[in-house]
Amino acid sequence: xxxxxxxxxxxxxxxxxxxxxRLPIFSWVRHLGEYRTPKNLxxxxxxxxxxxxxxxxxxxxxxxxxxxxxxxxxxxxxxVEHIMRDVNYGWLIRYMHAVGASMFFCAIYxxxxxxxxxxxxxxxxxxxxxxxxxxxxxxxxxxxMGYVLPWGQMSYWGATVITNLFxxxxxxxxxxxxxxxxxxxxxxxxxxxxxxxxxxxxxxxVGLVMLHLVxxxxxxxxxxxxxxxxxxxxxxxxxxxxxxxxxxxxxxxxLIFAYFIFYEPNYLGHPDNYIPANPLVTPAHIVPEWYFxxxxxxxxxxxxxxxxxxxxxxxxGVLFFLPWLDKSKVRSNNYRPINAIAFWIFVADCLVxxxxxxxxxxxxxxxxSRIAATYYFFHFLILIPLIARYERTLKxxxxx
Amino acid sequence: xxxxxxxxxSLQAEGKAIEFNAVxxxxxxxxxxxxxxxxMIILTTSPSWANDHIKLKTMSWPFEGILGQVDRQAAQRxxxxxxxxxxxxxxxxxxxxxNLTNLGFSEAEVKExxxxxxxxxxxxxxxxxFDRPGIPSDKFVSPFANVEAxxxxxxxxxxxxLSLIIKARExxxxxxxxxxxxxxxxxxxxxxxxxxxxxSYFHGHQIAMxxxxxxxxxxxxxxxxxxxxxxxxxxxxxxxxxxEPEMERxxxxxxxxxxxxxxxxxxxxxxxxxxxxxxxxx
Numbered sequence: 001x002x003x004x005x006x007x008x009x010x011x012x013x014x015x016x017x018x019x020x021x022r023l024p025i026f027s028w029v030r031h032l033g034e035y036r037t038p039k040n041l042x043x044x045x046x047x048x049x050x051x052x053x054x055x056x057x058x059x060x061x062x063x064x065x066x067x068x069x070x071x072x073x074x075x076x077x078x079x080v081e082h083i084m085r086d087v088n089y090g091w092l093i094r095y096m097h098a099v100g101a102s103m104f105f106c107a108i109y110x111x112x113x114x115x116x117x118x119x120x121x122x123x124x125x126x127x128x129x130x131x132x133x134x135x136x137x138x139x140x141x142x143x144x145m146g147y148v149l150p151w152g153q154m155s156y157w158g159a160t161v162i163t164n165l166f167x168x169x170x171x172x173x174x175x176x177x178x179x180x181x182x183x184x185x186x187x188x189x190x191x192x193x194x195x196x197x198x199x200x201x202x203x204x205x206v207g208l209v210m211l212h213l214v215x216x217x218x219x220x221x222x223x224x225x226x227x228x229x230x231x232x233x234x235x236x237x238x239x240x241x242x243x244x245x246x247x248x249x250x251x252x253x254x255l256i257f258a259y260f261i262f263y264e265p266n267y268l269g270h271p272d273n274y275i276p277a278n279p280l281v282t283p284a285h286i287v288p289e290w291y292f293x294x295x296x297x298x299x300x301x302x303x304x305x306x307x308x309x310x311x312x313x314x315x316x317g318v319l320f321f322l323p324w325l326d327k328s329k330v331r332s333n334n335y336r337p338i339n340a341i342a343f344w345i346f347v348a349d350c351l352v353x354x355x356x357x358x359x360x361x362x363x364x365x366x367x368x369s370r371i372a373a374t375y376y377f378f379h380f381l382i383l384i385p386l387i388a389r390y391e392r393t394l395k396x397x398x399x400x
Numbered sequence: 401x402x403x404x405x406x407x408x409x410s411l412q413a414e415g416k417a418i419e420f421n422a423v424x425x426x427x428x429x430x431x432x433x434x435x436x437x438x439x440m441i442i443l444t445t446s447p448s449w450a451n452d453h454i455k456l457k458t459m460s461w462p463f464e465g466i467l468g469q470v471d472r473q474a475a476q477r478x479x480x481x482x483x484x485x486x487x488x489x490x491x492x493x494x495x496x497x498x499n500l501t502n503l504g505f506s507e508a509e510v511k512e513x514x515x516x517x518x519x520x521x522x523x524x525x526x527x528x529x530f531d532r533p534g535i536p537s538d539k540f541v542s543p544f545a546n547v548e549a550x551x552x553x554x555x556x557x558x559x560x561x562l563s564l565i566i567k568a569r570e571x572x573x574x575x576x577x578x579x580x581x582x583x584x585x586x587x588x589x590x591x592x593x594x595x596x597x598x599x600s601y602f603h604g605h606q607i608a609m610x611x612x613x614x615x616x617x618x619x620x621x622x623x624x625x626x627x628x629x630x631x632x633x634x635x636x637x638x639x640x641x642x643x644e645p646e647m648e649r650x651x652x653x654x655x656x657x658x659x660x661x662x663x664x665x666x667x668x669x670x671x672x673x674x675x676x677x678x679x680x681x682x
Contacts, residue, residue, distance in 0.1 A: 085645060275560075344433040
């Protein structure tokens with residue numbers, strides 16, 4: 001590590017030196033101040049710190065909510081209403097938490113697409129990309145379990161549909177599902193463990209975010225030109241240049257956030273979740289939260305349950321192989337005209353998947369979802385390697 | 401051919417003639433794709449479950465919009481309709497009588513309202529359950545002792561609790577108003593199940609609830625004519641308040657927060673510009 005001083009105790013006098021010799025906290029803070037960053041980062045590079053902020057907001061509001069929430073099938077729904085009606089500013093805290101999840105996902109998705117467009121996943125940042133993907137997976141698990149906690153109709157039936165996916169696993173599937181449930185249906189034990197895990201996972205996420213930062217700081221940020229930093233002339237200190245730019249980004253993020261909290265707090269949710277869970281009544285359409293819809297569409301595109309589950313997990317799994325599927329030496333799509341087109345078609349494909357994922361499982365949506373899901377894998381497994389091999393890239397600039 | 405595009409692959413119109421080459425084509429394609437993408441984002445961000453519904457009557461409600469407020473007169477009338485009509489079958493167990501002060505009822509009036517209900521309470525120090533008059537901190541008394549009793553009295557389907565009904569239905573306010581005023585005669589040849597009633601706005605058009613409102617059904621204290629349409633609108637204002645009692649505070653806080661954030665963003669944008677200007681000086 002660059003910020004680990006190898007000084008002796010005598011070389012670091014005073015109180016600060018005493019601490020520093022034992023715990024290198026001051027040199028760590030100094031590292032944050034001196035950390036050098038490419039000077040040409042665009043606003044797309046704001047999303048990383050915004051996502052960090054998103055996680056922090058979820059943890060703070062979540063801890064407060066848990067002080068008033070009761071994880072029991074008979075009380076969960078009413079305790080959420082108690083938060084909305086009787087707890088001081090409870091409505092604000094809960095809407096921040098519910099809208100905050102969507103905002104967090106929005107930031108993460110832009111962050112990921114940015115990483116793909118500018119080739120941030122390429123050598124030497126493969127592990128940085130992988131840690132990010134693990135964060136993404138864990139986030140999805142956390143969000144899914146959080147949506148179950150209010151114990152409304154969509155909570156209950158969403159939990160039933162998703163946990164049932166594991167029953168597709170041959171031989172042990174049924175056993176795994178009842179092990180997950182802690183019984184023979186989604187019930188009180190399920191709610192209890194989802195609450196425990198929903199509280200636990202964000203702290204594991206914090207640990208992973210730290211690893212993500214360690215991996216980032218090893219080689220520094222990628223940049224819109226995708227070329228390596230050659231000298232100090234290419235970089236500027238993170239502080240004050242990017243700290244202040246980040247704060248402007250926070251302002252814009254909070255403005256969008258505030259619009260939803262104060263004026264459309266339920267727009268991103270589903271009305272059925274204001275009906276208490278009822279195991280005897282199935283909602284007309286069981287729809288997951290918007291951030292799962294593309295994956296839900298891939299799941300439903302396959303007629304076989306096991307096939308759908310495998311394909312859905314592969315959709316994320318394939319991202320782990322991206323650094324080896326895309327072997328082009330040029331990182332940024334600004335210098336890869338063909339791959340840039342493929343990128344935007346891929347973004348469009350993800351939106352199509354998201355749209356059909358929210359529609360009932362019938363024609364013409366099924367056919368569209370099948371075409372879109374096929375294209376999703378065609379893009380990664382065939383198009384990307386071929387383009388990387390045959391594309392004539394543009395001449396890279398000499399310096400940042 | 402490609403090497404003349406060094407810094408940015410943006411569309412280059414040098415003089416009058418645009419070079420009609422591969423780079424130009426690629427760029428054109430990219431721009432078209434982005435335009436399609438923008439349209440798709442707009443299309444896909446509308447709520448995905450909103451497309452299989454009957455067209456509702458769309459009203460302009462006083463509680464809508466950035467400065468929306470609860471019309472207290474209408475809400476009080478709506479409470480009267482709930483109390484005298486709906487409460488025979490529908491509970492509102494998320495609300496307490498004390499919440500009614502929020503609608504402009506005085507504390508004394510709320511005490512009177514609460515007292516008119518009988519609350520089953522206990523056990524007392526003899527170990528017995530007992531009945532007592534309600535007090536403001538009691539939750540709204542439900543018409544049935546439990547869900548089973550509600551089902552037994554209503555052909556097996558318990559009437560839904562109304563505390564959250566506006567939030568629990570797509571476009572809730574317009575939906576409830578449409579439903580309450582939507583008891584039209586069934587079209588010719590429409591097969592009705594026994595014990596169900598035709599409603600133009602209910603999913604499947606057959607609803608177990610008979611038309612609950614008829615003209616002049618309640619006697620409004622303020623002399624408003626109690627037409628079905630009037631009662632329905634008053635009720636919706638009351639139910640909307642019941643579903644989101646924080647709505648007025650939320651919206652007024654939202655305005656302050658937005659103003660603060662706009663200033664916050666401008667300040668940091670200007671500060672960012674100033675700090676980054678140092679780089680040019682070097």
